[in-house]
Amino acid sequence: MLAINEIFETIQGEGVFTGVPAIFVRLQGCPVGCPWCDTQQTWALNDDDQIDPAQMILKTGDTPAWSSMTAQQVLQLFSQQQYTAKHVVITGGEPCMFDLREFTTLLHQQGYRTQIETSGTFEVRCDPATWVTVSPKLDMPGGYEVRADAMARANEIKHPIAMQKHVDALDALLSRCPVQEGTTICLQPISQRPRATQLAIDICRQRNWRLSVQLHKYLAIA
Template identity: 45%
Template sequence: MYYPVNEMFQTIQGEGYYSGIPSIFIRLQGCPVHCKWCDTKHTWTCSDTNKISIEELIKKNISNKTWSYIDVKTIIFNIKKQKWKARHIVITGGEPCIYNLSFLTYGLEKNGFTCQIETSGTKLISCSFNTWVTVSPKKHKNTLYSSILRANEIKYPVLKKEDLSYLDAILSILKNRKNCHIFLQPISQNKESLKICIETCIIRNWRLSIQIHKYILIR
C-alpha cells in the first residue's frame, strides 16, 4: 500500500493527550474537508507537479505542497534509517482517513511503534485496533457517528463561545462513556478563544490543549 506523504520528521507532540511526547510525524497529502482556518492548506491537493523523491522528502524542513508516494516498507525503512529515538508515530494531514491506514498502522506496530491518528472524523477510520484516535470535529462539517464512537480523545477547536454547542451535540452521542478524553483547543492562539477554553475546561473538568509547538517555535 502506497501513501502520499507530505513530510516525515521527529519532534514533540504539541497537542492533546500526548502533548510533550517525542513523536515522529507522518503528514499525508490530501484533504477534501477545506476548513476556513486550516493551518495546513498546502496539504489539500495532490498535484503530480509537486511530486518529489523520498530522499528529498526526508531532507525537507519547510511546509509546502511537495509530497512523495511511498509504500509502507519504505516508510518504516526510512524511519529506522534516521535513527530517531521517538517510538510514537502521529499520522496526520491533510485528512489521513481518506486513506486506509490499516496497512500503515499495523506495519508500524509490528516494528515496535505506537500509532496515533489525527482526523476530522468526517471519513471512515480504518486503522489498527490499538491506534490512538484523535478526532478533531470541525463545526459545519459532518463528523461521522462511527468516528465519534471510535475516538480515544476529542480535541475540539474553539474560536467563539457559540462553537461549544456543536461539541455538546457530539458529546450527547458518547453519553456516559468515561474513557474518551475531551480537550478544548483555542484556534490560532487567539487570546479570547484561550480565555473561553480555560473557563470552560475548569467548569466542565475538561482538558486544555494549547498547541505548545507554536509557543516553543518547533515544527
C-alpha cells in the first residue's frame, strides 16, 4: 500500500526532464526535516489524516490528508482522470520510505516512464528502469545521512545551492559517495535568488554540469 498525499498532472519543472508533461504522485511521510521544504504538509503520516481516494483526488490545497492505495488503484485513477502524460514522477515527502518495486514495474508494463525524487537518505527500491533523481539532503534536522547506495543508484543528482559552502558540501559528498559514470549533476539555485543563480551558472560552466531553474516557479504553474 502507498500513502498518497496528492496526484496531479502538470509539467515537470526541474532537472533533466524539465518541460516534460508528467503525472506527479506525492507520497506522505518524511522524517528528514529540510527547513526550506515547500511540502511540509507531507511530513507526518497520521492515521487521523487518512481519507478516501475519491476525496484525495479532489484536494485543492496543501493539507496532510492522505489516502492508502495499491499500485493497481493508482493506475486505475490515472485512467479515470484521463491523464495523457506518460512520465510519472514519484515524490514526497520521502518516497523511498516505501518499497516502490511493484508500483514502478507495473507502470512500465503499462507504457509509462517513471522517475523518483528522493533525498538519498533511504534505500532506493524500484524497477531497474526507473530514473532516480537524488537531491541529497545534508545535515538536516532529522539527522539522516545520505546513503552511498542511493548515490550510486542515482541517474541524476539535483543539488540546491545558495552559497559556495553548498557546492563544497556536494564535492565532499561526491568524494565520499561516488556516483556512476554518466550521472547528470544539476545545480538548483535556492528560491531563485540572483546571487545563488549566478553561482550555479558559474559552477555549471566550469564543470560542464547542468542548471536546474525550477521552471514551474518562474511560470507560476502547479
